[in-house]
Amino acid sequence: MIGKLKGLIDEIGDDHVLIDVQGVCYVAYCSARTLSRIGSAGERVTLFIETYVREDQLKLFGFLTALEREWFLLLQSVQGVGSKVALAVLSTLPPADLANAIALQDKAAVSRAPGVGPKVAIRILTELKNKAPAFAGEAGTTIGLKQEIGEGVASAPVADAVSALTNLGYSRDQAANAVAAALKNGGEDADSARLIRLGLKELSR
Structure with missing residues (x-):
């Protein structure tokens, strides 16, 4: 071998x-x-x-990385995904972005890969949502929060802050990353106004 x-x-x-x-x-x-x-x-x-x-x-x-190889194998654990589709997904989304898309249940991002229709994209998101954190690489620290956002169970201040940042034109992934950093700096009990302020500061870097 x-x-x-x-x-x-x-x-x-x-x-x-x-x-x-x-x-x-x-x-x-x-x-x-x-x-x-x-x-x-x-x-x-x-x-x-x-x-x-x-x-x-x-x-x-x-x-090029062992992480990419792990995602190649993980994708093929999904019904209807073979080696060709797995490579197509990895051609479109690097591992960190793929983990983010799964955590946020972002069907549109996964569907951008050639050969991935809506049904296959939904299967990837559904079947891998509990496995994404372990395969997220450096992005693993924020995946838990993104899963809460994607599943609609995040706290009200977090959800409000993400919504506010996306309304300002940032992508949901950018907003989630910024709010995750804001939570780390502002504390778990920070209100939405503080999270938005810290999130904007993070996005301006």
Whole structure:
């Protein structure tokens, strides 16, 4: 089983990269986001690998981070999501943004991925909502709050502050991040006015 490849980029295709590892070239299928960040031909690269073995094929999928690979596997635990759709989702949303979308139950964000219709997007949001915090990476500290906002169970001051910031033109994700930071700085008992003020200060940075 191949877990990681280290070598030189030989060629980059539309959906894959060819990596030369001491004279042996491996084809690794990657998300568009990974391919755009991987470098150019002749440069060294390290990819985390997920190996798929089928009766008629052996296929390698490559990722720049172990977290992205974990999300690739997690997405495929959802009914109707295979490797192609999982890569499409990761091409559209990096892991932190995907965790945010799931926490906020943001169907529109997930539906932007090619091949992801409304039904599949809803399944992703529903089936992964309790798993997102564990796979959120650095964004994990604010995911719990975002889940409360997405499920409509956040406290009144938090909900009011997020609503006020979105009414000012900020996205729900930006507003939720700002209010999460405001709660950390202002305390759990801060009222909506204080959260809005601190949130705006956070957004102006």
